[in-house]
Amino acid sequence: MDGLLSTLKTQNNDIPDNLSLSISHVKQGGNWDCGIACLHMLLKGSITQDEINFAIKKHLVDEQVWTVDLAYICSMLGVQHKLFTVTLGANDNFSEEPFYVDRLNEKFSTEKERINKLFNEATANKVTIKKKSIKLEEIIIHLAVNKRPLIVLIDDTKMVRIYSNPITSLCNKLKSLDAVDVGDTAVEPRPFWGHYILVTGYDLTKQTIKFKDPSNDGEKVYCSMQCFEEARKSFGTDEDILFTY
Numbered sequence: 001m002d003g004l005l006s007t008l009k010t011q012n013n014d015i016p017d018n019l020s021l022s023i024s025h026v027k028q029g030g031n032w033d034c035g036i037a038c039l040h041m042l043l044k045g046s047i048t049q050d051e052i053n054f055a056i057k058k059h060l061v062d063e064q065v066w067t068v069d070l071a072y073i074c075s076m077l078g079v080q081h082k083l084f085t086v087t088l089g090a091n092d093n094f095s096e097e098p099f100y101v102d103r104l105n106e107k108f109s110t111e112k113e114r115i116n117k118l119f120n121e122a123t124a125n126k127v128t129i130k131k132k133s134i135k136l137e138e139i140i141i142h143l144a145v146n147k148r149p150l151i152v153l154i155d156d157t158k159m160v161r162i163y164s165n166p167i168t169s170l171c172n173k174l175k176s177l178d179a180v181d182v183g184d185t186a187v188e189p190r191p192f193w194g195h196y197i198l199v200t201g202y203d204l205t206k207q208t209i210k211f212k213d214p215s216n217d218g219e220k221v222y223c224s225m226q227c228f229e230e231a232r233k234s235f236g237t238d239e240d241i242l243f244t245y
């Protein structure tokens with residue numbers, strides 16, 4: 001991370017050191033709709049809430065939301081977008097992952113069939129998907145140049161949030177300690193927990209990423225770039241990122 005600032009400045013002189021996009025907060029309503037809440041925050045002001053809700057209801061068949069579902073909804077609304085992922089389709093390695101198995105109303109094989117169908121029919125439905133691992137520099141450049149936030153899938157167990165309130169930050173940090181070794185006692189890492197956040201800015205000097213977290217009430221929150229990279233590249237995410245333009 002130390003060379004990130006100099007690299008960006010060398011290649012892009014117009015990249016500001018610090019950027020914060022102003023985005024109205026939307027809180028998720030349940031334990032499944034964080035991605036939907038991020039979509040509402042992303043499109044708020046440019047598309048009416050009724051239009052967004054209509055597209056969501058038309059596309060979604062239940063409460064299973066994958067990043068490709070969000071890309072389809074963007075396409076339905078005429079939003080220029082691009083979904084980047086390292087796996088085209090449902091990842092077979094997730095078939096025994098508790099987060100996916102426990103949250104599916106039906107077998108993983110059934111949901112896999114639905115997801116693969118969406119990927120296979122993406123071009124016909126004007127949904128843009130590219131298999132690629134996105135670098136942090138590309139995220140920062142997108143924010144600085146296009147002034148558009150990004151929907152990012154993270155492993156929430158890897159995310160250590162930093163809040164303006166130091167007490168809240170300390171509580172969040174302590175909450176994450178059960179995922180590391182304490183003394184000579186090895187603590188089992190917490191299993192993957194998928195969560196969508198809306199990335200809204202960065203601070204190159206402090207090496208932090210700013211984001212809106214639909215699980216909170218709208219507090220300003222950020223994390224270290226190192227933490228962000230670990231959370232978004234953790235097993236279970238397929239490094240899914242939804243860009244809009």
